[in-house]
Amino acid sequence: MNIICMYDAESKKCIKFQKLLKRYLYPIQKSVFQGTLTPAQFKRLKAELKDLSSPKDSVYLFYTYNDKDLYSEEIGKKQKNRRIIID
Template structure:
């Protein structure tokens, strides 16, 4: 499934969450990631994220069966261009 992940963490835990998310998804903007995950990968990501999170930290997941059902528009400079060509 295609996932867009957004998080808001206390500054003390941002580096840990960034490192975790980069293992599973592509970084596209500060605290925003996207990519394809299996159900098992998504479950593992959520379990590991909950271990990092404390207090008022939050993580939001937008899920779709396929990326083609979402229209993505970037206004301004794209932080991290993903090259999908092999």
């Protein structure tokens, strides 16, 4: 499955997020990573992200099993008035 992960965290935790995500995905920008994972790897990544996250952090996971559908999940703080437009 194809994964895109973005996070917004306290500056002291950014290095921890980067180290964790680099074990699974490739960095695109400082807080954006992408790659291909098996469902089991994706489940482990989500569990580790939940353990690392605090209520003030935001983690966004976008994933697809094919090139047509895109799903997303959020971990932590929810952003108000957030809209995602994907065709």
